[in-house]
Structures are given as structure tokens and as C-alpha cells.
Amino acid sequence: MGYLEPRQRLRDVTLELYRAALQPEPLENWSRSIANLLDTQIAGLTVLAPSGLAVESGSVGSNLEAWKDYLEKYQYINPLRSFWQTAPPGEVFRIDGTLIDDKFRNTEFYSRYREHLDLGGGVCMLLGIRTAKVLVHASQPRKPQLGPIEQELLAYLRDDLLLCFEIAGTLMLATNTAANIIRSLDQKGIGVALLTEDGRIEHANGSMNEMLHAGSVLRMDQGKLAPGSEIRLPELSGMVNRTKKSGVSGRLFYGDTSTERCGSIIAYPAPMAFDWEGSHESKVVLLVTDSSRPKGLLADRLRKTYGLTQAETGVAGMLLDGKTSRHMATELRLQINSVRAHLKAIYAKTGTHSQVELLKLLQIEKENT
Numbered sequence: 001m002g003y004l005e006p007r008q009r010l011r012d013v014t015l016e017l018y019r020a021a022l023q024p025e026p027l028e029n030w031s032r033s034i035a036n037l038l039d040t041q042i043a044g045l046t047v048l049a050p051s052g053l054a055v056e057s058g059s060v061g062s063n064l065e066a067w068k069d070y071l072e073k074y075q076y077i078n079p080l081r082s083f084w085q086t087a088p089p090g091e092v093f094r095i096d097g098t099l100i101d102d103k104f105r106n107t108e109f110y111s112r113y114r115e116h117l118d119l120g121g122g123v124c125m126l127l128g129i130r131t132a133k134v135l136v137h138a139s140q141p142r143k144p145q146l147g148p149i150e151q152e153l154l155a156y157l158r159d160d161l162l163l164c165f166e167i168a169g170t171l172m173l174a175t176n177t178a179a180n181i182i183r184s185l186d187q188k189g190i191g192v193a194l195l196t197e198d199g200r201i202e203h204a205n206g207s208m209n210e211m212l213h214a215g216s217v218l219r220m221d222q223g224k225l226a227p228g229s230e231i232r233l234p235e236l237s238g239m240v241n242r243t244k245k246s247g248v249s250g251r252l253f254y255g256d257t258s259t260e261r262c263g264s265i266i267a268y269p270a271p272m273a274f275d276w277e278g279s280h281e282s283k284v285v286l287l288v289t290d291s292s293r294p295k296g297l298l299a300d301r302l303r304k305t306y307g308l309t310q311a312e313t314g315v316a317g318m319l320l321d322g323k324t325s326r327h328m329a330t331e332l333r334l335q336i337n338s339v340r341a342h343l344k345a346i347y348a349k350t351g352t353h354s355q356v357e358l359l360k361l362l363q364i365e366k367e368n369t
Contacts (some may be wrong), residue, residue, distance in 0.1 A: 014160045082294070093124050190289055195286060267284050
């Protein structure tokens, strides 16, 4: 084997490792890359707790049922546990007589897992990641045994594998952060959708689904996003396309403060945290605000918390908008005494005694909503 061939293999596998780090559950893909690099039938990565117990694994050439069996029955009697706890990270070890002696060969563990241990001369290496260790192992080479070059290639992968674990861990954290952000936006009545390259909705939060169902601001037309029935947004598709092509965000405003419904639609290039699938499409995250939605959410909160009727929540909302009793009577087409009766009922249900107290309470509930 010449020098250029293993170096090229190492470069190719390193690229595979980085790509796999951007995918969910990368351990299996990393195992396949290591098996290809070292030309072995079996390769795997096992995440070990500080105690030496396995908590997660990905492998190629191994039996999944055997792994489950190992977790349930055999890892507690694994004679190598003490070695995993003390072995220096990054050093490549041959799985041979230095680890597996005659006493080891007489154990139940060895009889169950001998094909993974020393048939054909396997190698292993430990990596230190955050609060755990990762066992990288390969066995059953397709050639007679793993030579010095293969062991050297595995050692060269050490820093790349550590970086890949860092990438995968950071992405997992970013995904959790993104989920929390989306949940927070949902609570505020802001719609969030992930659009695929052809304009279809891949994911949408609850607020966006409610907006699409109502069809006032946005709706679905033949599987794609389109302006709703109450607003004009001829620039919507153009803005989304520009964001996909240029990677620059865009914003559209609709309505105005004098209308019942106004808001904005913002398009962002989809960050990796929103798109764990890892495809190379130009996806877009859409954020949609609707001025009528916070009022609707507040009304729901007032109904559930204080037992207000629909008419009473309407009066409370108008009071929050600064409307007087006379203005409310005119807009609702009620007698002013009816408005005052609604206000009196609201005072009783909310435990307030004046418009000033009620307004303070409504402001607090609005902020909480």
C-alpha cells in the first residue's frame, strides 16, 4: 500500500464524518466511514458513562439484537470495563493478548462477544467528550490483519472525530434552543413555518396552522403558501424566492393600525437548527404576525381564567384599546346601560372595583399572554 492511497482515503472519510455530524444519530454513519477507512467488516462507536457502562452505540456489521442483549445482560460483567475507565484517550490499542488473556477467554462475556474482540486482530481507541468517553473499535479486517498504516489512520482521525462530536452536540443544543424559540413564538400567537425549496410547508407551529385554517392572512393553494382572503400580498412569493436565492432575509407589512388586521411576514434563510434533515435545499423560515391574534389569545385567557362571556371579553378588549363606554356602545350597537352591565359583571368576576383596577389587571394578563 502506497502513501498517497491512505492519505486520500483519510481525506475522503474526514469529509464523510463532517457531513454525518450534521445528521441526526450520526454514530452509525461514522461507524460505516471507519469500516471503509480501515477495511474492516465491523466498526462501531460506543458512548460510555464515567462508570464504564455503555449508554449509546452505533455500528456497522454488528447485530442490533446482540447490542440490546449486551445492554441488558452482559455489560455489567464486561472484563474490559476497568480498562475503559483508565485507558488514556486518543491512544490506539490492539485488541490482542495484552487485553484478552486466558482468564478473559473463559468468561461468559468472551464466549458471547468473541467475534468483536480478537478474531482477525481488532483495534480500539478511546475519546474523551464532555462528561463521557467514546470507544471507537474496528474488527474482522477483510485482509489478514490490521497493519501499522491502518492503526495510524485511526489515530489521525482522533481530532476529526472529537470535532465531529462537538459539531453534533452543538447542533443538538441548537435544535433544543430552536424548539424553545418556536414554542415561545407560538405562545405569543406568532406563526412559524419551514418552507421547502418548492414552496411547500414542511413544518408549521400551532399558530401558523390556525392562521392557515382561518385563511384570512395566509392559506394553502395547491399545497403551497398563498395570500389569504382579507389581505393583498402580491410580493409574497417574490420575497420568499429572493431569500432562498440570496440568503438575505426580507419583510412585508400588510394592513395598517386603523384596520382590524395588520402585521408583518418575515422570511429568513433556514438555519441548520431548523433543518436537521441536512438536505442541501434552500429552505426558508417564515414568521407571521397578526394583530388580531394576541387579542384572540387574551380573550381565550380571560374566558378560561375568569369565566368571562364572549360579550364581556369583547368589552374588556375595547377597554384595553382605550375605548370609552359610549364608543363601545356605538361600535357594538348596544345601549350604554348594557355596556355598563357588562363592565359590572367583569368587575365581579375579576375582583376589581373600577376601570383603573380592571385596566391594570388586563395589562398584566396581556403581558402574560
